[in-house]
Amino acid sequence: MAGLTINGVTKTFGDFDAVKDVSIDVRDGEFLAVLGPSGCGKTTLLRLVAGFENVTSGDIRIGREIVSTAQGCVPPEKRRVGIVFQNYALWPHMTVAENIGYSLKVAKVDAETRKRRVEDAMALVDLKGFGDRRPANLSGGQRQRVALARCLVAAPSLVLFDEPLANLDVHLRAAMEDEFAAFHKRTGTTIVYITHDQAEAMALADRIAVMDNGRLAQLAAPRDLYREPANEMVASFISEGIVLPAKVLIPAEGGHVKVDVLGQEVVVRCRPDEMRRAEAKICCRGPEISAAAPDEPGIDGTVRRAVYKGGVARIEFAPDADPSVVLHFEQPDPNPFEAGARARVRIASGWLIPGGASA
Numbered sequence: 001m002a003g004l005t006i007n008g009v010t011k012t013f014g015d016f017d018a019v020k021d022v023s024i025d026v027r028d029g030e031f032l033a034v035l036g037p038s039g040c041g042k043t044t045l046l047r048l049v050a051g052f053e054n055v056t057s058g059d060i061r062i063g064r065e066i067v068s069t070a071q072g073c074v075p076p077e078k079r080r081v082g083i084v085f086q087n088y089a090l091w092p093h094m095t096v097a098e099n100i101g102y103s104l105k106v107a108k109v110d111a112e113t114r115k116r117r118v119e120d121a122m123a124l125v126d127l128k129g130f131g132d133r134r135p136a137n138l139s140g141g142q143r144q145r146v147a148l149a150r151c152l153v154a155a156p157s158l159v160l161f162d163e164p165l166a167n168l169d170v171h172l173r174a175a176m177e178d179e180f181a182a183f184h185k186r187t188g189t190t191i192v193y194i195t196h197d198q199a200e201a202m203a204l205a206d207r208i209a210v211m212d213n214g215r216l217a218q219l220a221a222p223r224d225l226y227r228e229p230a231n232e233m234v235a236s237f238i239s240e241g242i243v244l245p246a247k248v249l250i251p252a253e254g255g256h257v258k259v260d261v262l263g264q265e266v267v268v269r270c271r272p273d274e275m276r277r278a279e280a281k282i283c284c285r286g287p288e289i290s291a292a293a294p295d296e297p298g299i300d301g302t303v304r305r306a307v308y309k310g311g312v313a314r315i316e317f318a319p320d321a322d323p324s325v326v327l328h329f330e331q332p333d334p335n336p337f338e339a340g341a342r343a344r345v346r347i348a349s350g351w352l353i354p355g356g357a358s359a
């Protein structure tokens with residue numbers, strides 16, 4: 001097992017920075033998820049850690065060993081890093097056991113030791129007794145577990161996953177998610193896990209790194225990421241956060257601040273060291289928005305859409321104060337909001353996004 005230190009790493013392709021000055025310290029045994037829009041540099045970052053690409057500047061350490069600097073780089077096979085990609089190509093002509101043991105064979109590990117380690121790896125991913133099957137005769141989830149065992153058999157100190165569940169159906173994903181969590185608990189392996197699925201990241205990870213245009217936008221525990229996004233990008237990217245302009249009415253004190261949002265006064269959470277300013281932006285989320293009575297403080301507007309989703313309806317609401325923004329939330333049955341109708345909603349709380357209105 002080993003921690004991973006990514007220190008001020010930049011990777012440039014031609015004149016394009018795919019990864020820009022990223023620093024992440026992954027603790028020994030930590031499960032780190034990496035989230036971000038397509039093309040933000042997630043896979044590139046993983047390839048740098050694995051040693052398939054070299055850094056343009058900065059350095060990477062695995063455990064205490066410096067494995068990448070601009071001057072040189074330890075080759076992938078010497079890094080003890082296991083990798084599971086989205087398209088986990090297995091050799092179709094080999095059995096499950098042969099697939100799993102292939103890297104040991106190449107490394108000239110003797111047959112006896114090989115057999116034992118392959119069996120251990122199969123037990124670890126719950127594939128005992130499947131050794132003689134061919135990949136074609138396995139389910140998608142079982143194949144994925146073969147890919148996992150194939151990576152684990154080399155006793156990696158660090159395992160990198162690049163969207164390992166992207167090809168699987170919803171039920172299988174849930175089952176594999178449980179498997180990954182159990183595997184992590186059992187082995188304490190340090191894991192870096194790229195996904196597009198935010199719920200998956202929240203469920204599995206100790207911390208989540210959000211990337212944006214090659215940069216690290218925020219690195220935080222799932223709950224902190226959700227509750228206290230560091231900037232507008234993270235606020236809107238995580239769980240469909242709604243970013244709204246706000247006027248500060250009473251300067252922040254003790255982690256709270258009173259603001260005017262779309263004509264409604266709301267007390268929102270903020271950083272304890274939030275500075276005095278007049279204009280700001282807040283992030284609020286569906287569960288913080290609800291129907292308001294006519295005599296209650298609230299926001300008037302028009303219901304744009306009401307889509308029934310079983311038990312709840314998703315409401316999209318355009319406030320009169322700024323029809324360019326959309327407030328969306330889920331309304332449990334019975335739903336009083338009808339598409340096209342006038343309505344009044346209330347924002348109960350929110351988060352003052354740090355760094356000023358233009359952050």
Ligand SMILES: Nc1ncnc2c1ncn2[C@@H]1O[C@H](COP(=O)(O)OP(=O)(O)OP(=O)(O)O)[C@@H](O)[C@H]1O
Nearest residue numbers: 013016017018036037038039040041042043044045
């Ligand atoms: N070898 C390369 N040469 C030139 N540009 C590259 C190369 N590899 C990646 N890029 C560019 O770097 C950027 C980041 O790519 P990367 O594959 O890391 O994104 P990603 O976050 O993994 O995206 P996705 O979620 O779609 O997988 C993209 O704009 C991509 O086109």
Ligand SMILES: [Mg+2]
Nearest residue numbers: 042043044162
């Ligand atoms: Mg990718």
